[in-house]
Amino acid sequence: MHFGQTPEEIEASRRGLLVALFASAGSLILVVFGILSLLEARNGLAAILLLNAVLCLSLLLYNRLTQAHAREVSYFFAGQAFVLALYLTLSGGVEGSGVFFAFPVVMIMVMAGFSTVRGAFALCTLLMGVMALGLYGPFPAVYEYDPVQKPRILVGLAALCLMAILAEWMRVRSYRAITDTHDQLSVDARHDPLTGLLNRRGLEEATRTMEDEAFPAAVALLDLDHFKQINDACGHDAGDVVIRSVADHLQRHCKGRDLLCRWGGEEFLILLTSTSGSSARALLDDIREGFARTPIVLAGETRSLSFSAGVAELPRRGQFDAAVQQADRALYRAKQAGRNRVLAAGVEGRNEA
Template sequence: MALPNRLRRLLLGSDPRLARMLGYWAATCLLYFIGAALLILQVRAGAADHDSAVLLIGIGATGVAVFAVLVRASIVMGIAPSTLAAWQALFAIACNIGAYVVTGPLRGVYLIFLLVVLVFCTFSLRPRHTMLLCAYTLGILGATMVWLVATYPATYPAYVEGVHFASAACALISVTLLTGEMSKLRLRLKQQKEDLLAAMATIRKLATVDELTSLANRRHMNEVLVAQERRIDPAGQPTCLALIDLDFFKSVNDRYGHAAGDAVLRAFSAAARSELRAQDVLARWGGEEFLLLLPATTMTQAILVVERMAERVAAAPVAEISGGMRITFSAGLAQRHDREPFADTINRADKALYNAKSTGRNRISLG
């Protein structure tokens, strides 16, 4: 199984956009094959020139191979899908008009392939670009038919070519208008999808992040704790919890106002986060109270983390409060017992916090 997967990755790449573009290229290969087969049948029936048909089939096969390389390397080369689609469309139109020239009475069948080319462009080109491509196709087709009538009037009667051109023009313009509407609808759906994804990301953030402090909120912290309880740690590493409460926060609100209180909360959040390790999680537990989860941490290590946090928080400036007032906090620290529910650990940390506040604040108490 490994070899087929590696071969598939080598041919199609790992980018979904590249795989989709190569899928479109494979579909065009099938159309080129069908067109070449029809041309060969007409050569055998004596309705098409052998040398011209062989030359045209060779040009088509070379073009298909070149576009295979361009599609595969488009991301590396920085070729936009719309640009690549336009190149392929121009080449396909030229091949179909060439087949129309070298084919006999059944040449009208290649006009149908022109419609298919425009339909394929719906997936990559904008409506105005498709309209320009339609105008280009009709211009080249009309000029080719005029040249054929003037050069080979017996083989290409003016009346027949006029009917062919009128039919092709009606069909091409109709398909272009329809595919243009489809393209607009596709773009609207794509934009709606992007808007929906952005809205979902915002909702997800609001559901897990405290808006004021940008820390995890209580709901998200509870989810983290539940996941931590379910996780089996074979190394038996300890986990600690710290319940933190800002000192004299009510007096800040009463003296300076709630805007200053919010500034204190934001300053605490920014300073505290700067001392966290990668595995630590700090959440706003409620009001001026915060819960700190310290996985794979002994009590000694936890004390050091909280002490560093206290020093950084005390040094954090808050312009909204004056008089050299510093932000301090009291903390209750508890180590989780083996397979103990986190609710019990939080309860012990809460009791330790109460002890820290009742014995003078701005200190860490162990539970």
């Protein structure tokens, strides 16, 4: 059975599976005991059991036809189990044996209806309250258990409710922990640990899900100027400070829907959505000039740094690789022309040094 990919889909599939299993097994058991009750001329008990069998089959059919309502179906099933557990206990079933069958029904009630500990506890408290009122109240239709058995029935059902709630709570908590860990690992796999920007894998996934309205777009590749000299003179820790500073500067000056990626080493890639090549180059020039005017303290010394960039147009999603290659060639020309400048693919840029 395919459980889906999102937590919501998995939970809906789990509830649907619970209803399918419990309703299938429950209807079969109820039909068997219903027929036996008919043969013993216990018509009232037989009618209740067979009616519940029909309800189980109806829920099973509805669950298969409407997968989107798995939560509502499971709640209804829990309500049915609630009423059936009360009936089996208070009516006594066959000479007081109904309470034994009420125990698994109560567990089904908790498993099918569990959403939160508070909700499950409220449902079980209501069940125990009605059960105690029926057992100790002046109701002639209630089966007369031995006085010693009544508190034992209530304590046993209460213990079962508590264990079922704890088991479901542990299941939910462990599932949530696994989901959170999976989500964090997924985030880590798509992001650069130093800057928090997308890495290449994350960028590739993000571009596949971009909407058509994001195009035409532009791709910019930028590279820090003289970065090796910074590492050699100040150490790799200073180099990390510079890389984080560039990432922060880019995040402050790009739109929320633009994609920022640490392409590798001191190289960054920016995918500017709904932007022409000329507009992208102008924006990168502004970002470059702002970065050059922002001093950075490295090893106790204030430095002004710069980067070079190449920009290429990205008319359609399928041309991403070609646009990156064009931007890379423009970046190479910017480096050869003296650095600290932005060049567009196929266009000679003015000297910004």
